[in-house]
Amino acid sequence: MKLVEITLDYPYNGGETFCKQELEIAEKYFDEILLISMSGHIGEGNIRYVPPNAKLINARKARYEASVYLKSFFQLLRIRTIREIVFAKKKLRTKESMPQILKEIFIYYYYANLLKRVFEKEVIEDDDILYSYWMAAPAYYLSIKGKKALKVSRTHRFDCFIEECYQPFRREIIEGLDCIISISEAGKKSIEARLIPFTSCLSEKIKVSRLGIMKKSSATDFGGKSNKYFTILTCSNIHIVKRLDLMIKALEKINIPVNWIHIGDGELGEQIRTQAKVLDSNKYVKYTFKGVLTQQQIYDFYERNHIDLFVNCSDSEGVPVSVMEAISFGIPVIARDVGGNSEIVSSENGILLDKNITPKVLMEAIRSILLLDDDKYINLRKNAVRKYRECFMASENYSNFFEMLISMAKEK
Template sequence: MPVSTIFLLTKKFPFGHQEAYLFAELAILKQQFDKIVIIPHDEFEYDHSKNRVHGEDKVVIFEVNRQLKKTSIATKWQALKTAKKWYKIDLNKRVKKDEVVQHKLQYSIQMKHAFAQAEAVRKFLEDEFEDLHQIVLYNYWLHRGVLLSARLKQLVIDREVAIVSRAHSYDIYHDHWFDMFKEANPKFLPFLYFKLNVVDKIFTISDHGKRFIKEEYKVPTEKIEVARLGVTDYAKANEQSRDQSELLIMTCSWVTNLKRIYLMPEIIANIDKKVRWVHFGSGHDDNLQKLYTEIDKYNLRDSCEVKGVVPHRDIIDFYRSNYVDLFLNLSTVEGIPVALMEAACFGVPLVATNTVGNPEIVNNENGIVVPVDFNRENLAKMINELFADDMQVRRKRAASRKTFEEFYHAEKNYSNFAGKLKNWF
C-alpha cells in the first residue's frame, strides 16, 4: 500500500530563514502525500511569526523540542548503554586513545537529547497516528535527525519504519565544515559511521557525494543513490532587455570564509565594462567587515549592493525584473548550490570553482569553471573575453537554461524522489 503520510526531519525549517530551498520540494510532496509532518529537530524557539508555511494545507508541524519531558533515570541509563554501542565504531575508527573520554561526553549528550526527542515523537504518533503502521522518516540532512529516527525505530516495534536521508555537503565533507566552525568539538560529526549504517538509503545530491561516501566510508553502492535537488521553473516570465552599458553580476550566499565573497571586488575591478554587482546574503560582523574592506580598497561602493538576507521571493523577483548577465560562486567547497540552479533556471551564465559537486552543474558550455585557487585577474580576463562576444553569451545563456531543464527542474526531480518514498514498502 502506498505511504500516505511522510515525516520530514529538518534542522529548523519552516522556522527562521534557512533551508529556503525546501519550498520547491514541499510543493511536490503535497501533491504526492495526504499529510506531511515536519519535525524541525534543531529549532527551540518556534516563533510562529517566523513559520513560513503557516496555514498551508496538508502540513503539520511537530514542535518536538517543546514536548520534551524530564528524562527518567532509567531512560538516561538506557541512553548511555545504547550510546556505548552506537559510538563504539566511530571512536575506534576516528579518535586517538587520549581523546576518548572527551568524545564520549559529547556523544552521550547528543544521545540523551535524541532519546528524549524520540520519546516525544513516539507519544505524538501514539496520539495522532495510531493507525499508521508504515512510517517513512525522511531526514533532509545526514545529521542529528538520524539519531532521533534510529531511536524512534527501536521504540515503535509494532510499526514498519524506514529511515532515509539526503546527504548534501557539510554533512559529508566534514573537514570543510570545521573550517567554518573552528571552535567545534569534536572535529567531525559524531555518530557518522552509525548513521551511515542505520539509514536504509542515502540519497546524495551529487554524483561526487555518492562516490565520496562509497570510497571514504566503504558504504555499499546499493545503499546510495543520487537524487538531485531542483528549483521551480520561474523563468516563464519574459526576459528583460539587456543593458549594453554595464554588466549586472550577481552572487547569493552567506558571507563566510568558505564562500569567499570577499574576492569579488578585485575581480570586478579588473573587468573592462562598468559593473553593477548585487549580493544577496549576510554573515557575521567580522566577515562583513572583511568584505567591505575589499569593496573600499577598490573604491566600489557605488557599484555594489549588499542586500543582506531577504525573503526568497525577493530574489526571484530580482531575476524577473532584471537581466542578470553573470552569476558567480567562488566557494572552496559546495554540494551543488541551489543558487546556481536558480540562476540556470533564468538562463544566466555561471561561474564556479571546480570543487566537489560544482562541475556537475557548471561547465564550459554554460559558463566558466575555475580552480579553487584561481587567479582573480585571470578570471576577470575570461569574463572580459566572454562579454566581448555576443554570440558566445547567447550560447551560454541557452546552455544554462538547458542545464536547468535537464537536471535541476524541481517538478521532475522531486516527483521522482517523492514517488520512491511513497512506494517504499
C-alpha cells in the same frame, strides 16, 4: 501511508529553502504529513509554508531544556561514545579536537532524546515513510529506532563530505537506514569512497535525487550583454566559506566597467563591506550590497533586471540553489570546482574553475565571458536555461523523489 519528515529548522528561521517546494509536491502524494522541526527558533518570525494536510510539531518545548541536556550529558559516558571517538580519530582521521567531537556527539544524543519524546506520542504505521532532510542527528535517531517503516535520509554537503567537518555516527546511520539519498553525484561518490568501506552495506544503498526550484513565471532573458556596465551578481550568506574576499580582490584589478551586486548578509557582513571599499579607487567598478531578500524577492529582482553574469566563489557547496536560480533565468555562471558545482556549471553555460584559484584567475574568467561576442554569449544563456530544464526543475525532481520513496516503502 503517511510521510514523516524531520527538518533542522523549517518552517522556522530562514534555512532549508528547498523544503517549501518539496512539501508542495509531497502534499499531492500523501494523505497525511507529519512535519517535525528541530528548530530552536520557535516563536521567532513567521512560520513558512506548511501543507494543509500536514501536522506541524516542534520537537522542543523550549530552546534549551535542562532535563534533556542532563540526560544527554550522562549518555556521553556510554561505550558507544568511546567507539565513536576511536572511529573518528583512527578511521576518519578527523581534524577536530576531542572537545569538538564530544560536543557533536552530545548534540546527536540531545536531538535523539527530543525525537524519542515526539515519537512516543505519535502513531507510526509499518507502511509510513520516515524521512530526515539531513544525514545528521535526526537521521541518527531514525537509524536506531526499531520500526518497520521505511527510513531514509537526504544528504547535502556538510553531512556527506566528511573531510570538511566531523559529523558523528556515520556508520550507524548508513547501516540503520534503508536508503541514503544524495542531492549530487559528488556526495554519493564521497560516501561510497570514504564511508561505505567501514560498513557492511553495498554502494547500491546510496542513491541520487536532485533538488530543484519552481519558478512562478516563465521569464527568461536571452538578451545580449549590458551596454554601459556589465552587471555581475553574487548571492549567498556572507560567511567565510563563501569567499567574497576572493571576488573583491578579483574586481580590484579589473579594467572593464562592471556593476557588482551582492544579495545576502551574514556574520562577516561588516567585514566584507569594509573590505569592499578598496573598490572605490577602481573607476571601472560600481558595487551594491542589497542585504537579505526572500526567494520571491530574488526572483522578482531577476525578472526586473538584466544580469550578465553570476559568480559563485565558495570553498564548499552541495549543488547551490543560487546557481539553479541563476541558470533558470538564463544567466551564465562562473564557479569553482567544489562539491556538486561540476554537475551544474560547465563550458556550455559558463566557466568551471579549479578549486585552487587566485583572484587574477577569477578576474580573467570574468573578463573572458563579458568580452565574448554576442552570438557566443547568447548561446551560454540558452544553454543555462536548457541545463535548468533538464536537471533542476522542482516539479519533476520532487515527483520522482516521492514516487521512488513510495515504491521502496511498498517493496519493503
